[in-house]
Every structure is written in structure tokens, then in C-alpha cells.
Amino acid sequence: xxxxxxxxxxxxxxxxxxxxxxxxxxxxxxxxxxxxxxxxxxxxxxxxxxxxxxxxxxxxxxxxxxxxxxxx
Numbered sequence: 001x002x003x004x005x006x007x008x009x010x011x012x013x014x015x016x017x018x019x020x021x022x023x024x025x026x027x028x029x030x031x032x033x034x035x036x037x038x039x040x041x042x043x044x045x046x047x048x049x050x051x052x053x054x055x056x057x058x059x060x061x062x063x064x065x066x067x068x069x070x071x072x
Contacts, residue, residue, distance in 0.1 A: 012018045 013022065
């Protein structure tokens, strides 16, 4: 019952199945990151941005209110 003489077991990740799992997992992560980058460049990045310069904000907030006439 002496465990000190047992040979050390190799890790599952160092076996053929473990290396394949690591490769497939890494490929999935890389493909998902590439998909997110493509979504960013084609869907999110080209959206127009509002003018946030202080002068533009002041003009927007201090502009007189134009009311539409009700007699149409």
C-alpha cells in the first residue's frame, strides 16, 4: 500500500485527446473573436455619432422652441 512507488500518471491534456480538445477550443475562441470583430466593423462602427462639442450642446439646449400651429 505504498503509493510512493507508483509511476506518475500523465495529464489528460498531454494525451492525444487533450491536445485535440485544446486545439478545437482555441479554434472556437479565435473564430468567435473574428466574428465579433467583423460585426463591429460592419454593423456598429459605421453608425453616425451625435455632435458632442460643447458649442453644439449649448445650441441644442438653448435653441428656441418652435411650436407647430394647430390650425392645419
